[in-house]
Amino acid sequence: MEDRTVEILSENCECFDSNRDLKPSSPSASVQTLEDSTIHSEQIEENTDSIDDNSLSSGIQETTPDQGHTLPILQKIIDLSTKVQNLKKEHTVLSDQVKQTTDSFPGPEVVNTLQLLNTEHELLKKKYLQESSERKRLYNEVIELKGNIRVFCRCRPLNQNEITSGSTSIVDFDSSQDNELQVICSDSSKKQFKFDHVFRPEDNQEAVFAQTKPIVTSVLDGYNVCIFAYGQTGTGKTFTMEGTLENRGVNYRTLEELFRISDERGGIMRYELFVSMLEVYNEKIRDLLIDNSNQPAKKLEIKQAAEGTQEVPGLVEAHVYSTEDVWELMKSGSRSRSVGSTNANELSSRSHCLLRVTVKGENLINGQKIRSHLWLVDLAGSERVGRIEVEGERLKESQFINKSLSALGDVIYALASKTAHIPYRNSKLTHMLQSSLGGDCKTLMFVQISPNSADLGETLCSLNFASRVRGIESGPARKQADLSELFKYKQMAEKLKHDEKETKKLQDNLQSMQLKLSAREHICRNLQEKVRDLENQLAEERKTRLKQETRAFAAATAQPSGFSSLKQAALKTITEKKPPLAPSKVRLPLRRISNFLPPPSPVPPRKAGTANPLIPASAGGKENIPKTTMAATNTKNLMKPRRFSVAVRPHPSTTTTQAIQPRRRVSIATIRPESNTYMTTPLHSSASQFKNGTAMGRQSFVRDSRKARYSRLFSPMPELRTAGETTPTAAMRSSSKFMGSPPTQAGSWKSKHPTVVALQRKPLVWSPLKLRGMKNNRRPSLLPSL
Numbered sequence: 168m169e170d171r172t173v174e175i176l177s178e179n180c181e182c183f184d185s186n187r188d189l190k191p192s193s194p195s196a197s198v199q200t201l202e203d204s205t206i207h208s209e210q211i212e213e214n215t216d217s218i219d220d221n222s223l224s225s226g227i228q229e230t231t232p233d234q235g236h237t238l239p240i241l242q243k244i245i246d247l248s249t250k251v252q253n254l255k256k257e258h259t260v261l262s263d264q265v266k267q268t269t270d271s272f273p274g275p276e277v278v279n280t281l282q283l284l285n286t287e288h289e290l291l292k293k294k295y296l297q298e299s300s301e302r303k304r305l306y307n308e309v310i311e312l313k314g315n316i317r318v319f320c321r322c323r324p325l326n327q328n329e330i331t332s333g334s335t336s337i338v339d340f341d342s343s344q345d346n347e348l349q350v351i352c353s354d355s356s357k358k359q360f361k362f363d364h365v366f367r368p369e370d371n372q373e374a375v376f377a378q379t380k381p382i383v384t385s386v387l388d389g390y391n392v393c394i395f396a397y398g399q400t401g402t403g404k405t406f407t408m409e410g411t412l413e414n415r416g417v418n419y420r421t422l423e424e425l426f427r428i429s430d431e432r433g434g435i436m437r438y439e440l441f442v443s444m445l446e447v448y449n450e451k452i453r454d455l456l457i458d459n460s461n462q463p464a465k466k467l468e469i470k471q472a473a474e475g476t477q478e479v480p481g482l483v484e485a486h487v488y489s490t491e492d493v494w495e496l497m498k499s500g501s502r503s504r505s506v507g508s509t510n511a512n513e514l515s516s517r518s519h520c521l522l523r524v525t526v527k528g529e530n531l532i533n534g535q536k537i538r539s540h541l542w543l544v545d546l547a548g549s550e551r552v553g554r555i556e557v558e559g560e561r562l563k564e565s566q567f568i569n570k571s572l573s574a575l576g577d578v579i580y581a582l583a584s585k586t587a588h589i590p591y592r593n594s595k596l597t598h599m600l601q602s603s604l605g606g607d608c609k610t611l612m613f614v615q616i617s618p619n620s621a622d623l624g625e626t627l628c629s630l631n632f633a634s635r636v637r638g639i640e641s642g643p644a645r646k647q648a649d650l651s652e653l654f655k656y657k658q659m660a661e662k663l664k665h666d667e668k669e670t671k672k673l674q675d676n677l678q679s680m681q682l683k684l685s686a687r688e689h690i691c692r693n694l695q696e697k698v699r700d701l702e703n704q705l706a707e708e709r710k711t712r713l714k715q716e717t718r719a720f721a722a723a724t725a726q727p728s729g730f731s732s733l734k735q736a737a738l739k740t741i742t743e744k745k746p747p748l749a750p751s752k753v754r755l756p757l758r759r760i761s762n763f764l765p766p767p768s769p770v771p772p773r774k775a776g777t778a779n780p781l782i783p784a785s786a787g788g789k790e791n792i793p794k795t796t797m798a799a800t801n802t803k804n805l806m807k808p809r810r811f812s813v814a815v816r817p818h819p820s821t822t823t824t825q826a827i828q829p830r831r832r833v834s835i836a837t838i839r840p841e842s843n844t845y846m847t848t849p850l851h852s853s854a855s856q857f858k859n860g861t862a863m864g865r866q867s868f869v870r871d872s873r874k875a876r877y878s879r880l881f882s883p884m885p886e887l888r889t890a891g892e893t894t895p896t897a898a899m900r901s902s903s904k905f906m907g908s909p910p911t912q913a914g915s916w917k918s919k920h921p922t923v924v925a926l927q928r929k930p931l932v933w934s935p936l937k938l939r940g941m942k943n944n945r946r947p948s949l950l951p952s953l
């Protein structure tokens with residue numbers, strides 16, 4: 168009977184083997200993609216069902232030695248493991264993709280660049296605010312300086328000749344009115360003139376420059392400034408502007424002041440000063456800084472630059488670094504100036520002398536640059552031609568001088584009357600001063616007068632002219648910016664705008680990449696959960712099958728007889744539709760599937776009172792070996808079948824067509840003695856061990872860890888072969904590779920599997936022992952009542 172059982176079990180194993188390559192009947196159940204892991208899971212279920220159904224429908228078949236050696240459940244486990252491995256591989260691929268995506272993110276360099284851009288942006292904003300504040304301050308200052316054409320009147324003292332001749336001063340200065348003077352006419356009438364400031368004959372050069380300085384220094388703020396001295400010959404124009412070595416004039420003091428302020432503002436502004444010196448002689452421009460005594464004078468013309476300013480191409484611009492440089496240049500230029508002797512002045516200036524100071528400044532805080540001009544003009548004598556007895560060349564000079572001075576008067580008149588057209592181009596002088604005369608420039612006019620009564624007419628003419636100049640309503644001064652710098656700032660602003668756009672684009676890209684990363688991470692997490700579900704499901708299935716195999720093995724070995732009843736009961740059970748294995752209700756933590764055997768778990772000594780019902784309570788030591796095992800080991804033909812199955816096999820004498828096919832294959836891989844060279848399954852070892860009565864089979868059990876693992880998985884009671892001190896169930900539990908698995912919710916989970924349900928209702932429904940016991944009413948079942 169036991170031989171038949173073994174044969175039946177073996178054939179059942181073969182039957183499962185023959186179905187191990189079964190594929191899902193529905194193509195839709197195939198695992199196609201990783202994302203369709205749910206389908207994957209369902210496919211596993213259907214695979215299981217398909218295998219089981221095919222196994223059941225095929226019935227018991229003959230075992231052939233050439234058929235596969237792997238059990239179907241092993242095959243399914245392998246398939247599941249393969250799928251899990253595939254899922255892990257895909258997970259790895261996805262993780263690598265995410266990592267590559269992360270690597271392609273803007274790295275630290277881009278982040279640093281962004282930080283630098285932000286810092287630069289903040290700095291530019293700060294500078295812009297500072298510049299706005301500065302501009303406001305300057306604007307207020309300009310408002311205070313409304314009426315930017317200022318007129319100072321300076322009266323020279325009577326010279327030695329005039330005093331000797333008994334001349335008296337016709338200019339009366341009211342002590343109570345600082346800025347007014349009265350001219351005593353020939354009829355003893357007094358003409359009063361009011362100017363911005365009136366310098367008396369006793370006022371020295373320092374006093375004059377003290378009043379001039381505020382306007383002069385405006386050139387360092389970027390304003391064009393024009394200072395000119397107007398008056399008849401010998402009234403002290405050159406003395407005021409150039410001065411002497413002992414009494415330096417406005418020109419020298421201005422440069423001195425400019426250098427002083429430049430040094431004072433050194434931490435904020437960097438200035439460069441350039442000096443040009445030229446004269447307009449007979450309507451010709453001469454560069455006074457070129458020693459052209461030995462060669463013909465180079466002809467210079469006034470050109471209008473792109474910025475609208477008047478430039479003289481070819482004019483020397485000497486970079487000066489100190490007042491000494493300026494003084495040397497002035498002396499050199501003065502020597503080149505055209506002078507002549509008149510009866511009014513021994514060294515009368517026969518030309519208009521213009522000293523141009525170009526200031527180039529750079530704001531070290533905001534980088535703003537300025538470029539402005541300061542014109543210091545010593546005009547030729549304004550006396551009428553008839554006043555001085557000249558002829559020939561001197562007469563011609565005087566005509567040009569008067570013509571240019573008349574043009575200057577016309578310009579001033581036009582500015583005063585606010586006419587649309589200002590005749591700047593009527594003379595070289597006004598054309599040259601165009602950008603420094605007018606409403607948006609600061610102009611200072613020194614009207615030089617003589618106190619000599621003999622010069623009364625010329626004095627009145629000069630004062631009247633100066634009074635008209637003073638009456639010009641000029642607009643607020645306009646700061647002269649370097650247009651090239653302006654263009655540069657414009658480009659910088661455009662670049663900043665572009666950089667801000669790029670920064671925003673980068674930030675958008677960063678956000679997009681972060682979103683993609685989070686999405687991929689989410690996918691990875693889902694995949695991990697699916698892998699975990701599959702592993703949990705696999706573990707559950709293994710556990711369930713192990714339980715069933717244990718029960719079947721115990722039943723089959725304990726009660727091999729009554730096979731027909733067993734068969735009928737089993738058939739009755741298997742005809743029920745088998746639902747898929749109940750999924751795990753509780754997700755178990757991921758546990759890596761390895762090919763290594765878990766360490767043998769110690770089997771706790773069983774108390775007599777809590778002994779497994781499969782084992783008699785009185786059993787101990789060798790006697791603890793279950794009777795099923797003992798029965799199997801005592802069977803002489805145990806080693807004959809190629810496979811050793813715990814499922815029953817009908818006796819050859821019985822019909823094979825009526826063989827019972829267990830719903831869950833419960834078999835133990837074994838081997839025929841003649842093929843033991845190829846098999847190292849535990850049963851083979853155990854069979855040899857049992858046969859020889861030794862423990863040598865244990866060596867082969869652990870020689871191949873993979874085979875040993877599977878053999879150990881499906882060996883119902885490997886421990887029984889050696890220790891024999893525990894029950895098959897306990898032995899199976901202790902030998903299972905899932906010993907380390909977390910406890911399942913066995914108490915709460917209830918299987919819906921028909922077989923399990925049937926077993927729950929009829930614990931011994933397909934147990935031969937139970938059937939036999941029920942049939943004969945003599946022997947109770949050894950299976951536990953679940």
Ligand SMILES: Nc1ncnc2c1ncn2[C@@H]1O[C@H](COP(=O)(O)OP(=O)(O)OP(=O)(O)O)[C@@H](O)[C@H]1O
Pocket residue numbers: 322323324326368398399400401402403404405406407512514515516517546547548615
């Ligand atoms: N404020 C003054 N104090 C003392 N001396 C003066 C003063 N103004 C002019 N002089 C003297 O008067 C003389 C003539 O002055 P200056 O040459 O400067 O006149 P000018 O107006 O330039 O004449 P021109 O138009 O012919 O060049 C000089 O010797 C000068 O020293």
